[in-house]
Amino acid sequence: MNIRRILAVPAVYRLFREFIGSDGARQQHADLFIRARNGDRVLDIGCGPGDILTFLPDVDYVGFDMSQDYIDAARKRFGSRGKFLCERVGKDVQAAQGLFDIALAHGVLHHLNDSEAMDLFDIAYRSLKPGGRLVTIDGCYVPGQARLARYLLSKDRGEFVRSQPQYEALARSAFSDVAVHVRHDFLRVPYTHIIMECTR
Numbered sequence: 205m206n207i208r209r210i211l212a213v214p215a216v217y218r219l220f221r222e223f224i225g226s227d228g229a230r231q232q233h234a235d236l237f238i239r240a241r242n243g244d245r246v247l248d249i250g251c252g253p254g255d256i257l258t259f260l261p262d263v264d265y266v267g268f269d270m271s272q273d274y275i276d277a278a279r280k281r282f283g284s285r286g287k288f289l290c291e292r293v294g295k296d297v298q299a300a301q302g303l304f305d306i307a308l309a310h311g312v313l314h315h316l317n318d319s320e321a322m323d324l325f326d327i328a329y330r331s332l333k334p335g336g337r338l339v340t341i342d343g344c345y346v347p348g349q350a351r352l353a354r355y356l357l358s359k360d361r362g363e364f365v366r367s368q369p370q371y372e373a374l375a376r377s378a379f380s381d382v383a384v385h386v387r388h389d390f391l392r393v394p395y396t397h398i399i400m401e402c403t404r
Contacts, residue, residue, distance in 0.1 A: 229390035234259035244305040250312035254278030307338040314342045314362030325378035332404040344398035353394040
């Protein structure tokens with residue numbers, strides 16, 4: 205059974221998230237860390253099927269993902285509520301979209317090697333207005349975490365789950381103002397998340 209292929213199906217991915225309690229975590233994450241306001245411009249890097257829009261107010265949203273299936277699902281579900289583009293975000297692609305108040309990279313960094321992750325931080329920095337924020341969330345290894353959480357992280361689809369200092373070092377390659385939050389309580393299963401708020 206190829207779990208990556210199965211979770212690449214948008215409907216299956218959505219059901220899996222519901223099972224582990226991910227939607228409740230996303231609402232908390234949106235309220236506590238994204239803190240979007242009506243009218244904010246939001247850039248979602250690696251947006252998947254765009255589900256974060258469910259938890260945001262009336263924002264000007266642009267989402268990028270490399271999966272055509274995810275982008276098709278996002279367009280079908282959210283219609284004109286957002287702009288969804290099937291391509292990798294690069295400097296040239298981003299420049300055409302203008303500047304944003306908030307950039308998101310949810311569950312993206314642990315799929316990227318260090319060079320790709322630094323490119324993401326650079327692109328996000330260039331995409332933000334002065335005072336704008338990049339908000340990331342990923343699985344993370346920390347000292348003393350539950351054994352099951354560490355095991356689940358080791359089985360994640362992403363090949364680059366990192367420690368807290370490693371994530372921070374990548375963020376600081378582009379941002380000098382990085383606030384870090386570690387949470388163990390977002391899901392129904394033991395799991396450790398790192399949330400970074402990187403301010404331009």
